[in-house]
Structure formats: structure tokens, C-alpha cells
Amino acid sequence: MRFILLLSSFLSLLLQATTSLALPQQSLVPGGIAMINLNRVDKTPQFNFRGKPVLINQQNGRYVAIVGLPLSLKAGEYFIEGHWGNETALEKNFFNIENKEYSTQHITIKDKRKVNPYAKDMDRILREKKRKEKARNTYDKAVVDLSFLQPATGITTGSFGRRRVFNGQARRPHSGMDIAADKGVPVIAPADGTVIELGDFFFSGNLIYIHHGQGLVTLFAHLSKINVNIGERVSKGQVIGEVGATGRVTGPHLHWSLGLNGTWVDPVLFLN
Numbered sequence: 001m002r003f004i005l006l007l008s009s010f011l012s013l014l015l016q017a018t019t020s021l022a023l024p025q026q027s028l029v030p031g032g033i034a035m036i037n038l039n040r041v042d043k044t045p046q047f048n049f050r051g052k053p054v055l056i057n058q059q060n061g062r063y064v065a066i067v068g069l070p071l072s073l074k075a076g077e078y079f080i081e082g083h084w085g086n087e088t089a090l091e092k093n094f095f096n097i098e099n100k101e102y103s104t105q106h107i108t109i110k111d112k113r114k115v116n117p118y119a120k121d122m123d124r125i126l127r128e129k130k131r132k133e134k135a136r137n138t139y140d141k142a143v144v145d146l147s148f149l150q151p152a153t154g155i156t157t158g159s160f161g162r163r164r165v166f167n168g169q170a171r172r173p174h175s176g177m178d179i180a181a182d183k184g185v186p187v188i189a190p191a192d193g194t195v196i197e198l199g200d201f202f203f204s205g206n207l208i209y210i211h212h213g214q215g216l217v218t219l220f221a222h223l224s225k226i227n228v229n230i231g232e233r234v235s236k237g238q239v240i241g242e243v244g245a246t247g248r249v250t251g252p253h254l255h256w257s258l259g260l261n262g263t264w265v266d267p268v269l270f271l272n
């Protein structure tokens with residue numbers, strides 16, 4: 001009896017240890033993540049940030065809201081807003097974010113059409129933009145595993161958020177992490193999920209979107225090969241494609257983006 005009690009308390013300690021390890025790293029800056037401890041346990045919380053549902057994880061019996069902070073945010077006070085179970089009373093939880101200066105990166109692209117597309121490319125680009133927005137804003141109420149694997153072996157550079165200038169022209173900031181690797185290096189699913197979008201896109205080349213649940217979305221771009229199908233369930237560590245140099249690139253690498261509540265954040269916060 002005593003042994004069983006000891007064993008069960010050991011197992012629950014082990015369980016707590018593994019679940020508490022799974023949280024991403026908080027970074028209260030544009031492009032970072034806010035982690036907000038919610039103060040109740042009796043009902044299921046539902047909270048939004050700027051109108052979009054946020055991921056809520058249970059850690060050691062407590063609820064934690066994990067909020068993606070858009071790169072476009074200014075320093076200041078923000079809040080998530082929501083309610084508990086079927087109660088109508090709204091609750092606000094406030095947090096502050098600081099400014100972060102991201103550096104500027106100048107890039108030369110040989111294929112000038114990828115910097116200044118032809119008029120006939122615009123239809124395709126707009127269609128793809130809508131598909132990307134839809135994929136980035138996917139949401140369901142699944143339970144999410146937050147312990148992520150790096151999706152490819154290679155050299156990572158902290159280039160998320162860099163302002164970018166292509167062939168002397170300013171473009172949108174870098175919305176992911178680049179992992180330098182040779183063509184053909186396997187790309188794996190960093191966690192369990194469902195393939196929600198894929199194809200050959202003008203700027204991103206061959207891409208795959210995976211939804212891991214509750215709006216946690218990952219994107220893999222510039223692939224040479226796609227090994228999965230739309231709607232396919234993938235498991236953590238499964239090979240989903242291969243590194244390539246398709247789309248707007250200077251050479252082979254994996255572009256990896258990670259989204260929460262419809263916004264891209266620095267994927268490095270989900271590693272380690």
C-alpha cells in the first residue's frame with residue numbers, strides 16, 4: 001500500500017515535471033510571447049487578444065494563456081479579455097510590453113521578378129496571400145503539446161523580426177527563423193498536428209502549414225520536396241519534406257514560422 005502511494009506520488013511529480021517543462025519562453029516585446037497565469041480553475045477559460053482566441057494551456061492544474069505579440073505592436077499596456085465557462089461577466093488581464101529594436105538586413109535576390117513581380121503575377125500572389133491568412137488564423141479547441149523539436153538540423157540565425165531590404169527596396173520584416181541546411185535535409189514536424197495548407201507559392205516556394213491546435217500554427221517554406229497531404233495528421237518528429245531553395249531565396253535553407261492567435265512570433269521561444 002505504502003509502495004503504491006509512493007509510486008503514485010512519484011508518478012504525479014514526474015507528470016508535473018514533464019508538463020511544466022513544456023512552456024515556451026516569455027518575451028514581452030513585439031514578436032514575442034506573453035504568458036499570463038489565470039486565477040481560477042473551477043471553469044474553462046476563453047480569452048481573446050485583439051479579437052482573436054488565444055491558446056490556453058493547463059500547467060500543474062492552473063491555466064496559462066500563451067499570447068502571440070505582433071511585430072507591429074508599440075511598447076505599452078495591453079490586455080486579454082474573456083470569460084469563464086458560460087458566465088457572461090468579462091474579465092481583463094493586463095500586461096506590459098517593451099520596445100525592441102530589430103536590425104536591418106540587406107539581401108540581393110538574383111531573380112528580380114521575386115522582388116518586383118510582373119503584373120501577371122499579381123493575381124496569383126493575392127490568391128496565395130488569402131490562403132496564407134486563412135491558414136495562419138486556423139483555430140480549434142484541441143489540447144496542445146508545447147514541447148517543440150527544431151524542424152531541421154542546420155545553422156540557425158536569430159533573424160526573426162529583422163527589417164529587410166531586397167535589392168535596395170524595403171519589404172516586410174522577417175517573420176520566421178531561417179535554418180541554413182543543404183538541399184535534401186529532412187524537415188520534421190516539430191510537434192503533433194494536422195496539415196492545413198501546402199503547395200508551390202510565389203514567394204515561399206514549396207510550403208507546408210501545420211496546425212498544432214488552438215491557433216498554434218507552423219509554416220515551412222522553400223522546400224525542395226513535400227511528403228504530406230492536406231488534412232493529414234502528422235506526429236512529432238515525422239519527416240514532412242526536404243530543405244530546398246524554391247521561391248524568393250539566396251540559397252537552400254528552411255524558413256520556419258510559428259504563429260499564435262493569428263500572428264507570427266519568434267520560433268526560438270518554443271525551442272529548449
Ligand SMILES: [Zn+2]
Binds near residue numbers: 176
Ligand atoms: Zn526566412
